[in-house]
Amino acid sequence: MNLPSEESAVPRFHCEMKSEQKGARARAQEERPGTYVDGVRWRQFRARARSGSTGGHPPARHETVLPGPLNIDEAQRALRMQVAPEQATFGELVATSAAARASFERMACAAACNATVLLEGETGTGKSRAALAIHRAGARANAPFLVVDCGALPANLLESELFGHEKGAFTGAIQRRVGAFEEADGGTIFLDEIGELPAELQPKLLRVLENREIRRLGSNTYQAVNVRVIAATHRDLRREVQEGRFRADLFFRLAVVGIPLPSLRERTEDIPLIVERILAGLGATPEQLAKLTTPDFLTRLQRAAWPGNVRELRNHLERCLVFQSALPPTSPDALAPAAPRAVDASLTYAESRRRALETFEHDYVEALLKLHGGKVSQAAAAADMDRVYLYRLLRRHGLKS
Numbered sequence: 001m002n003l004p005s006e007e008s009a010v011p012r013f014h015c016e017m018k019s020e021q022k023g024a025r026a027r028a029q030e031e032r033p034g035t036y037v038d039g040v041r042w043r044q045f046r047a048r049a050r051s052g053s054t055g056g057h058p059p060a061r062h063e064t065v066l067p068g069p070l071n072i073d074e075a076q077r078a079l080r081m082q083v084a085p086e087q088a089t090f091g092e093l094v095a096t097s098a099a100a101r102a103s104f105e106r107m108a109c110a111a112a113c114n115a116t117v118l119l120e121g122e123t124g125t126g127k128s129r130a131a132l133a134i135h136r137a138g139a140r141a142n143a144p145f146l147v148v149d150c151g152a153l154p155a156n157l158l159e160s161e162l163f164g165h166e167k168g169a170f171t172g173a174i175q176r177r178v179g180a181f182e183e184a185d186g187g188t189i190f191l192d193e194i195g196e197l198p199a200e201l202q203p204k205l206l207r208v209l210e211n212r213e214i215r216r217l218g219s220n221t222y223q224a225v226n227v228r229v230i231a232a233t234h235r236d237l238r239r240e241v242q243e244g245r246f247r248a249d250l251f252f253r254l255a256v257v258g259i260p261l262p263s264l265r266e267r268t269e270d271i272p273l274i275v276e277r278i279l280a281g282l283g284a285t286p287e288q289l290a291k292l293t294t295p296d297f298l299t300r301l302q303r304a305a306w307p308g309n310v311r312e313l314r315n316h317l318e319r320c321l322v323f324q325s326a327l328p329p330t331s332p333d334a335l336a337p338a339a340p341r342a343v344d345a346s347l348t349y350a351e352s353r354r355r356a357l358e359t360f361e362h363d364y365v366e367a368l369l370k371l372h373g374g375k376v377s378q379a380a381a382a383a384d385m386d387r388v389y390l391y392r393l394l395r396r397h398g399l400k401s
């Protein structure tokens with residue numbers, strides 16, 4: 001039986017489904033690109049007449065309750081509708097919340113096709129991890145995955161980074177250099193912080209996306225590239241378009257599959273699971289794990305603000321391990337009683353969120369610079385930010401000329 005797929009590279013016999021007297025059985029035939037139901041990867045699935053539902057983690061096998069026997073249509077519907085595991089994973093990402101699972105579903109769809117993807121989410125929501133997971137779950141998994149931070153370099157260097165240059169293309173170009181698009185040929189290029197792409201490079205990237213060909217700096221000829229593009233931004237790109245900082249045509253080219261990543265505030269129910277994952281990754285001992293997953297501590301973590309999202313949570317847990325203690329979250333809003341925050345509910349959600357982010361960004365970089373006596377390099381290193389990017393933020397908020 002064939003299941004619908006947008007990707008021509010998906011094997012014809014990708015998933016085998018059998019109707020049986022007691023129900024239906026589905027078995028994935030290939031390791032890659034994988035078989036997904038509700039964003040969850042499955043190897044074997046059985047829907048049968050009377051049994052319990054076992055959400056799995058990782059879910060290699062699943063059984064659920066269905067009136068049997070089933071015909072193939074019913075079995076297919078069962079796969080789509082009856083599977084509601086409590087936990088979902090996509091690559092290294094884990095979640096139980098509906099918001100995150102909806103993102104995983106979109107990621108799974110994106111992985112199965114070749115379309116350009118735009119990941120949108122606040123800083124630290126896991127955009128880079130999501131990009132890698134999409135690459136790994138797709139047909140290009142064994143080909144290169146290249147990351148370019150569009151906010152990290154000035155325009156001329158970024159152009160060379162992306163498209164390469166010929167020897168002598170500019171002062172200092174002592175030899176020919178292959179750019180990221182060429183290097184990623186056959187694979188995926190991840191354009192992080194795409195909202196920071198300098199205006200002069202936007203038409204050049206648009207051309208690459210439209211024609212799938214690049215031209216090295218200093219060269220007269222275009223050459224074809226076969227690269228899948230995943231971009232990410234923490235900015236509201238629609239707003240950037242409205243305000244003339246980002247080209248509308250480029251935005252539409254990038255957002256063929258738009259995937260919003262929810263902030264941690266919007267999915268606090270995922271925090272216990274993420275905490276467990278992070279602690280395991282940090283090599284916590286069983287004692288440490290027990291101490292840092294008590295209901296009381298988890299509730300405190302769930303009530304904190306986490307403007308830096310999963311990254312901030314991870315840093316906090318790392319501190320807890322270093323100091324061998326369930327430290328209270330340090331974010332200014334942590335454990336705050338229901339004190340009203342300065343939000344204007346007459347604005348749209350998007351506008352309100354944008355303003356809050358702008359304020360956060362401004363306050364953060366201002367405080368950061370103050371803490372480090374105005375030394376940008378030192379501040380950038382301490383904040384684990386790229387120096388050029390920090391400069392850009394400081395200029396954007398009028399904190400440095």
Ligand SMILES: Nc1ncnc2c1ncn2[C@@H]1O[C@H](COP(=O)(O)OP(=O)(O)OP(=O)(O)O)[C@@H](O)[C@H]1O
Pocket residue numbers: 092093094121122123124125126127128129130192233234274277278310311312314
């Ligand atoms: N679901 C998750 N489970 C465990 N760790 C996670 C998860 N999501 C993100 N992280 C961790 O949070 C940190 C930030 O993740 P990532 O770099 O993917 O976020 P981002 O959205 O790309 O951030 P930025 O916009 O600042 O580049 C990383 O250290 C990553 O390991």
